[in-house]
Structure formats: C-alpha cells, structure tokens
Amino acid sequence: MGSRLLKRAGISPKTCEQLKRHNIESCKDLLKHTAFEVMHAAGLSYQKTLEMMETVSKVIAPPLTTALELWKHYSDSRFLTSLPALDKVLRGGIPCGAITEVTGPFGCGKTQLCMMLSVVTTLPKELGGLDRSVIYIDTESAFSAERLVEIAQNRFPDYFSSREKVVQMAGRVHIFREMTCQDVFRRLEKLEEILIATKAGLIILDSVASVVRKEFDTTLPGNLLLRSNVLGEEATTLKYLAHQFNIPVVVTNQITTQIGGQGSGPDTEGDSGIVTAALGNTWAHSVNTRFILQYGDGHQRQLLVAKSPVAPFAVLNYTIQKEGFCMNGNDGEVTLYEGTDPSLQAIRVRTLINLDTP
Numbered sequence: 001m002g003s004r005l006l007k008r009a010g011i012s013p014k015t016c017e018q019l020k021r022h023n024i025e026s027c028k029d030l031l032k033h034t035a036f037e038v039m040h041a042a043g044l045s046y047q048k049t050l051e052m053m054e055t056v057s058k059v060i061a062p063p064l065t066t067a068l069e070l071w072k073h074y075s076d077s078r079f080l081t082s083l084p085a086l087d088k089v090l091r092g093g094i095p096c097g098a099i100t101e102v103t104g105p106f107g108c109g110k111t112q113l114c115m116m117l118s119v120v121t122t123l124p125k126e127l128g129g130l131d132r133s134v135i136y137i138d139t140e141s142a143f144s145a146e147r148l149v150e151i152a153q154n155r156f157p158d159y160f161s162s163r164e165k166v167v168q169m170a171g172r173v174h175i176f177r178e179m180t181c182q183d184v185f186r187r188l189e190k191l192e193e194i195l196i197a198t199k200a201g202l203i204i205l206d207s208v209a210s211v212v213r214k215e216f217d218t219t220l221p222g223n224l225l226l227r228s229n230v231l232g233e234e235a236t237t238l239k240y241l242a243h244q245f246n247i248p249v250v251v252t253n254q255i256t257t258q259i260g261g262q263g264s265g266p267d268t269e270g271d272s273g274i275v276t277a278a279l280g281n282t283w284a285h286s287v288n289t290r291f292i293l294q295y296g297d298g299h300q301r302q303l304l305v306a307k308s309p310v311a312p313f314a315v316l317n318y319t320i321q322k323e324g325f326c327m328n329g330n331d332g333e334v335t336l337y338e339g340t341d342p343s344l345q346a347i348r349v350r351t352l353i354n355l356d357t358p
Helices: 013-020 027-031 035-042 046-060 067-075 084-089 110-122 145-155 163-171 181-189 191-198 208-215 223-245 280-284
Strands: 099-103 133-138 173-177 200-206 249-253 255-259 273-277 289-295 301-307 314-321 324-326 334-336
Touching: 013 035, 027 046, 035 046, 084 301, 084 314, 084 334, 099 110, 099 223, 110 133, 110 145, 110 163, 110 200, 110 249, 110 324, 133 181, 133 191, 145 163, 145 324, 163 173, 181 191, 181 208, 181 223, 191 200, 191 223, 200 223, 208 223, 208 249, 223 249, 223 280
Parallel strands: 099 249, 099 289, 133 173, 133 200, 200 249
Antiparallel strands: 255 273, 289 301, 301 314, 314 324, 314 334
C-alpha cells in the first residue's frame, strides 16, 4: 500500500507537485519523513501537514474485513488459464490480487505459458478471457510477437480467424524490455498510471531472476542481503499493484543447485545435490502460488503445483504445441504427491550445467 502515489491518496495536485520537487511522490516517501520535514517541503502549516499525514496513513492502512467477505470475493477473483485441469486444481484458476511464480529449467516453457496467458487475457469474457490488456516486462529479450500470434491463431482459431482480431490482440499486449535491476524497479514504480491508462488485467515479469543474478554476486560479502532487499522491494510493489487493481501477477524464475540437499517431490534422484527454484527461501515466501515446470519422459513435461493457499500438491503432464500448453486434450490427468518446502522442491532437468548457488 505504501507504493501508492500521493495523487491517488487524496492529496491536491498542487501539494503533490511541491512534494515531488523534494522526491516525495508515494505514501511511503511521505511517511518516512518527520512532520517538520514534510511541512517545509510542502509549504504547509504544521497543522495542515499533520492532517495530510493522517489522511495518507488511513489510506494505506489495511481495511478491516471478515472471512465471509474474503470468501465472497474469492469466487470472483480467479483467472481462467484455458487449461481446465489446472483451473480445477486451483479451484477456479490463477488467483487475482496475488503473485503466481512459474519456475523451471531453460526451455521448459515458462515464456510459452506467459504468452499463452497474455492471449487469454485479451479474449472477451464470454470466451473465458478478461477482455483486458497485458503489461509484459521482458528482462531476457525472450518475448516473440510471432509466437504470440501463432499461439492465438492455433489455440482460438475461430475467434482469431480475421486479421483485425489478431491485430487488436497484439496491440493490447504492452511490452517493456528492462535489462537492469534499476530499470525494472523504476518501471514497477511507474506502473500504476500505465495500468489505469491501458486498462490492464494482467502483469507479467519474465523473469524476476535474470537481472538480479547478473548484478549481484552472492559470493561477495553483503551482496546476498542487498539482493534480498531488492527482491523484497519488487515483491512489495507487485503485491500492492495486484491487490490495488485486483489482477493476477505472474513472474518467472530460474533454477539453481542446492549442494547436499534432499528433495522429497516426484522424480527426485540422489541426495548429493538437487536442482531447486532460484533466489532462495526469502523470495519463496514472497510468492503466493508457485508452479514448477520440469522435464518428464520423452516429449512429456510436468507442471507441479508446489505452493498454493488452496490447491493440493499436484502434477499435470503437458507438451508444448503450436497452440501453447496442451494437457492431454484439455482433460489433463492430475496426480497428487506429498509436498515439501517450496524453496527445497527438487526439479527434474535434462542436464545440469554450471548452475550457481543462490
């Protein structure tokens, strides 16, 4: 809530402009200063300053609610993925107002899933979509407009039979290529106004791990703490946006090797070292739902529901086709398994090559 801009917290435009000159733009910026500092920055009387700070405090304070209200809200706050088996396991689809992470080895389909979800978001509500735009933050230059169109035309051939519908869909997926931690965070800070202007119904960050792993060598003293702080700020901002606009946020993550660890999930082999989701335990607790993509036998791959507040630990087999994710002709056989700590869940890969420790 602290990330909310002051102009969306009931503060007058004139005062917002005055505070902006002193780098005070969000509620968090305001409340970390003393009343005297804010008074001088805003050019207000002390009494007016106290009233403004009290107003801002009330705006960002979590509202009192009941379990009944949350229960009623839950049924209307799910995003159908167009994968009936997965939606059933998740009791209605990916949750809105929360962060869903997709992690797995390179080439397992993380970006493919993100592009498929982007297409679904733009669909009319009567076809299971949200009829909204998409904010897609690409940190690996992995997004492909050609592939997006291919998925749309093959997954929903009747709807995307005309060029006009394809062009309309592609125009509603807004791509931002950000290649540094600073660029990503600046983009997230400015995303509130973009969400309003584009009427977006989905935020995708592909990938959250790419930039931080390149910029923070965690073998150097202090870097692990710095990286955790950066990830914590990103998670806080994403959760605020998800909650404020009641939309799903999907992020992708990479993998790493835990030396000497033991896994207890499906397809775990050996105990000298296991492959797990990157970014460590603190980040694992920042996400609300975690999907793990891993390799199975032959062309088959597996999607594991490794963390969810509502779903059991489940395994669904899938393949990547022209239409994106395919789960056994949309029926998708689901297998349950005994879960483990999501930050230690073993991931099955084809080849282990130079994976760094988080």
